[in-house]
Amino acid sequence: xxxxxxxxxxxxxxxxxxxxxxxxxxxxxxxxxxxxxxxxxxxxxxxxxxxxxxxxxxxxxxxxxxxxxxxxxxxxxxxxxxxxxxxxxxxxxxxxxxxxxxxxxxxxxxxxxxxxxxxxxxxxxxxxxxxxxxxxxxxxxxxxxxxxxxxxxxxxxxxxxxxxxxxxxxxxxxxxxxxxxxxxxxxxxxxxxxxxxxxxxxxxxxxxxxxxxxxxxxxxxxxxxxxxxxxxxxxxxxxxxxxxxxxxxxxxxxxxxxxxxxxxxxxxxxxxxxxxxxxxxxxxxxxxxxxxxxxxxxxxxxxxxxxxxxxxxxxxxxxx
Amino acid sequence: xxxxxxxxxxxxxxxxxxxxxxxxxxxxxxxxxxxxxxxxxxxxxxxxxxxxxxxxxxxxxxxxxxxxxxxxxxxxxxxxxxxxxxxxxxxxxxxxxxxxxxxxxxxxxxxxxxxxxxxxxxxxxxxxxxxxxxxxxxxxxxxxxxxxxxxxxxxxxxxxxxxxxxxxxxxxxxxxxxxxxxxxxxxxxxxxxxxxxxxxxxxxxxxxxxxxxxxxxxxxxxxxxxxxxxxxxxxxxxxxxxxxxxxxxxxxxxxxxxxxxxxxx
Numbered sequence: 001x002x003x004x005x006x007x008x009x010x011x012x013x014x015x016x017x018x019x020x021x022x023x024x025x026x027x028x029x030x031x032x033x034x035x036x037x038x039x040x041x042x043x044x045x046x047x048x049x050x051x052x053x054x055x056x057x058x059x060x061x062x063x064x065x066x067x068x069x070x071x072x073x074x075x076x077x078x079x080x081x082x083x084x085x086x087x088x089x090x091x092x093x094x095x096x097x098x099x100x101x102x103x104x105x106x107x108x109x110x111x112x113x114x115x116x117x118x119x120x121x122x123x124x125x126x127x128x129x130x131x132x133x134x135x136x137x138x139x140x141x142x143x144x145x146x147x148x149x150x151x152x153x154x155x156x157x158x159x160x161x162x163x164x165x166x167x168x169x170x171x172x173x174x175x176x177x178x179x180x181x182x183x184x185x186x187x188x189x190x191x192x193x194x195x196x197x198x199x200x201x202x203x204x205x206x207x208x209x210x211x212x213x214x215x216x217x218x219x220x221x222x223x224x225x226x227x228x229x230x231x232x233x234x235x236x237x238x239x240x241x242x243x244x245x246x247x248x249x250x251x252x253x254x255x256x257x258x259x260x261x262x263x264x265x266x267x268x269x270x271x272x273x274x275x276x277x278x279x280x281x282x283x284x285x286x287x288x289x290x291x292x293x294x295x296x297x298x299x300x301x302x303x304x305x306x307x308x309x310x311x312x313x314x315x316x317x318x319x320x
Numbered sequence: 321x322x323x324x325x326x327x328x329x330x331x332x333x334x335x336x337x338x339x340x341x342x343x344x345x346x347x348x349x350x351x352x353x354x355x356x357x358x359x360x361x362x363x364x365x366x367x368x369x370x371x372x373x374x375x376x377x378x379x380x381x382x383x384x385x386x387x388x389x390x391x392x393x394x395x396x397x398x399x400x401x402x403x404x405x406x407x408x409x410x411x412x413x414x415x416x417x418x419x420x421x422x423x424x425x426x427x428x429x430x431x432x433x434x435x436x437x438x439x440x441x442x443x444x445x446x447x448x449x450x451x452x453x454x455x456x457x458x459x460x461x462x463x464x465x466x467x468x469x470x471x472x473x474x475x476x477x478x479x480x481x482x483x484x485x486x487x488x489x490x491x492x493x494x495x496x497x498x499x500x501x502x503x504x505x506x507x508x509x510x511x512x513x514x515x516x517x518x519x520x521x522x523x524x525x526x527x528x529x530x531x532x533x534x535x536x537x538x539x540x541x542x543x544x545x546x547x548x549x550x551x552x553x554x555x556x557x558x559x560x561x562x563x564x565x566x567x568x569x570x571x572x573x574x575x576x577x578x579x580x581x582x583x584x585x
Contacts, residue, residue, distance in 0.1 A: 013581065068412075068582055071416060072416070073412055073415055073416060073580075073582050074580060074581055074582055075578050091415065091416075093323075093418035093419075094418075096416060096417065096418035097418045099416075100416075101412075101416055103412070107413075108413035110334070110338060112338060112341035113334070113337055113338055113341060117334055117337055120330065120334060121330065121331070121334045122417075123330070124326075124327040124330030124331060124334075125327055125331075125417045125418060125419045125424075126417075126418060127323045127326065127327065127418075153341070
């Protein structure tokens with residue numbers, strides 16, 4: 001049985017529409033106009049237990065809406081969702097005890113109390129016995145380096161500290177399914193790395209199924225071997241991350257520094273000062289390098305895959 | 321249900337910790353609900369000309385002290401909380417916990433009771449010194465009836481708040497509608513005016529309306545204006561309103577949550 005299974009998942013919203021200005025405001029008193037927005041359309045998705053999948057798409061693609069539907073927070077307009085075998089739209093408590101949804105821009109921490117109180121609240125709400133709670137809390141405090149922050153009011157914590165506490169609060173009950181929506185948003189680079197490492201460690205140790213959205217491709221590359229890409233609410237790609245990169249960013253960025261400025265370009269490589277620089281199809285790299293190396297003037301060679309962002313930009317037609 | 325009961329002491333403890341964190345704000349809230357003190361002054365002057373609605377000076381003092389106590393014990397701010405949570409999407413976290421959000425809110429409300437009592441005591445003391453003859457029904461039987469009545473009053477109030485708050489799922493926010501209810505409630509609950517002091521048509525309306533189930537009935541019990549023989553009938557009236565509003569609030573909540581879009585979260 002798959003941990004997450006969605007079929008034909010669709011969500012449409014009615015959104016009020018109002019022009020700017022006083023007249024439009026007065027008109028809207030008796031005549032409201034609405035626009036029907038299709039946030040997600042006929043999405044099929046399957047995640048095996050223990051799988052970590054990156055969920056990608058440009059802003060407004062429907063990622064967060066999909067996560068909310070999968071977690072049971074909002075009701076799909078059409079389609080079915082089963083998480084751990086339960087119909088998540090019914091939000092059965094048995095399921096809620098086994099999943100978590102952590103959203104980077106919203107907090108479940110009690111604002112004026114220390115995170116330790118939120119942990120205790122979740123212990124009571126999720127009916128976690130005290131010995132198990134102490135073990136998990138200590139593990140989370142250790143992995144996320146929270147020792148110095150859990151006894152300070154949440155309102156006094158930095159964004160990064162709060163985000164780590166959010167994650168910890170969402171994991172106190174050791175959920176089997178994690179929906180993580182932008183868990184590293186707004187964090188500095190070192191904090192991003194720490195949270196990324198934590199998610200990797202946690203999912204490995206606990207065998208959790210993780211569906212992760214992030215605009216930071218480093219998050220995705222570090223955590224996910226499979227990605228699902230949506231755009232305009234529709235599935236655009238579902239497969240291996242490497243295959244996505246090969247398909248939409250098949251070139252390599254080649255940079256070769258020579259002992260003397262080259263006289264002329266070599267194949268697709270242009271002359272830039274003392275270097276040959278260019279984008280080369282992956283298959284053509286060995287032959288091209290061999291040609292240049294044969295000159296005996298090569299000082300340094302760099303061959304880099306294109307950033308994942310480039311693959312997505314091509315996939316979205318420049319929208320990413 | 322058993323899990324909720326097991327969790328409840330922890331919820332109350334954390335709710336109390338939150339109350340203490342917000343203590344200054346809560347004291348202000350409690351003081352804003354002290355209208356009965358003002359009305360006590362007004363009706364005390366009216367009673368100079370003779371008993372009003374059967375209340376002499378001691379009776380007026382007893383009645384409004386009882387109203388003040390009931391108001392503090394049966395109060396909730398659920399409609400404000402839920403309106404804000406629904407509008408901003410903050411309800412999302414609560415909906416994904418395996419305990420009904422209203423159970424947590426009930427614990428949050430009840431956790432304020434100790435602080436309310438602490439703030440109330442210094443307000444009551446001067447009234448006792450001013451009207452030492454004021455009497456409350458403090459015998460065990462009356463206290464038992466009062467306890468039942470104030471619990472029912474709190475339940476009706478909480479269910480009313482749930483019903484109004486749930487309308488925010490459709491309207492975006494429902495505070496305006498609740499203010500209409502609150503305005504009528506102030507007049508016909510016995511909060512500002514003893515119901516017996518109102519015109520006959522208003523008394524008739526108040527008798528059939530739900531408002532007195534939240535203030536008037538428990539206040540009458542505590543101020544000794546209800547005989548023990550008549551008490552079961554009044555408790556039954558409160559229980560009926562509780563059932564009615566619980567059914568209405570529950571239905572609106574269930575339908576409303578299905579419309580919830582978690583915008584902003």
